[in-house]
Amino acid sequence: MELKIYQVDAFSEKVFRGNPAAVVPLTQWLEDEILQKIALENNLSETAFYVIDGDRVILRWFTPGTEVDLCGHATLAIAHVLFEHEGFEGEEITFLSPRSGILKVKKEGSQLVMDFPLDTIQEIELTDLMTNPFSPKPFQAFKGKTDYILLFENESQIRNLDFDLAQIATLPVRGVIVTSKGDHVDFVSRFFGPKVGVPEDPVTGSAHTSLTPIWAEKLGKNELTAVQVSPREGKLGCKLVGDRVILTGNAVTFLIGRIFI
Template sequence: MRVPMFQVDAFTNRRFAGNPAAVMLLDDFLEDAALQAIAAENNLAETAFLVPYGDDYRLRWFTPTVEVPLCGHATLASAAVVMERLSPQRRRVVFHSTSGALTVDRRSDVYVMNFPARPTEPVEPPPGLTEALGARPVEAVTDHFNYLVLLETAGQVRRLAPDMAAINRLDRTGVIVTAPGDDGYDFVSRYFAPAKGIPEDPVTGGAHCALTPYWAERLGKTDFRAFQASRRGGEIGCRLLGERVELAGGCVFYHKGQAEV
């Protein structure tokens, strides 16, 4: 069968930046093995699968190797598909996922997602972390999915060239690295997740579900302008709302077509 497919650059206002995601529209979810094979074929950080659910949609996300419980940039891309291509009059969409109901609003030239916050707790840096990163952490915390590591400067974050094989051996699925911001940003970050088939994710909404409450505690405020300093790079507006976070960003369409599956 033929499946409508879009490729969207998320968390950016210019093409070839941000994080590319595939968004595919289905009448119902295919078997898990088929969805995983499609995501592997697309070979992007995430492929989002959308299924109509009344006025809302059900949503699942797959990397090239695994299904994940939450993905920010592919949710942002899915919202852009719904509100720019499927129903241009809409200003809000609700996605039903394994992480609950996720609401996305269209505000001017950005999309604003409402996600569950991920509180962190201090941990001792695990053996091998410093060597894997090639930098000594100021501190380490965990959100139970990832390690979150603080470095002294944004320059250190930008210059990191980690040992991906060593990161893959850690007992978390990913490592978020962050530091106080430069160039007008409150903080910068990068995200490494070779265990999920994504050596470095260009711009990561899920990581900012942990980064937002983390920096709120450190800086004593709740609104942030953040930058993920991957090669492509991307900007995220972050706001802490109690046990939820708002993540805002732009989207740029790259491709529309059909896939034979």
């Protein structure tokens, strides 16, 4: 069996920045074990698979360790592949995720605009289990459907954060988002997901469905600018619209190849 594969740097205007995702087009679904092995072999934070079904595109996302409920940067990468390489006609793609429902991505000039469901957020008490992996310590905590969100005093703390991945992996969540108000953008963040095989994700679209409502309330506005300050760094536009989050970013192709199984 031979499969096409693309590697796309999402939330970036140039290669070697943003978040790399693998995209594998399929004509029909393969066994989950094969999908997981491909993701492990790729060893990227996410490998996305899709099957075109009429006027919808069914998509699934895998880290090297597990299938996940939602992945923003890999969705952006699939949309880029469809628009730029796979001959998609039209300005908006309707995706269907078995785990997250309908997701839409449209092209506006050089940018891609994603329409995602808003995460369900609640403030929670900070515990030693949450704060022990980090130095300095966060001052406030929230929990979404899959992650903790920890707030810090300033951007410098986020950029220079000391962290213990082994302790983070013991937390009962998919991952931990750390965030603060930004110096030159509205907010900055980082994402750690060692439990699902992603020590630090370069740019995490799904995390911004959690971050956007928090910072919209704190800053008193619904349109926000964000940077995920990982070593690769990535920029996002975020807009809160009812129970949806609109995420905007760029993507660029790094690699086109073939998988032989």
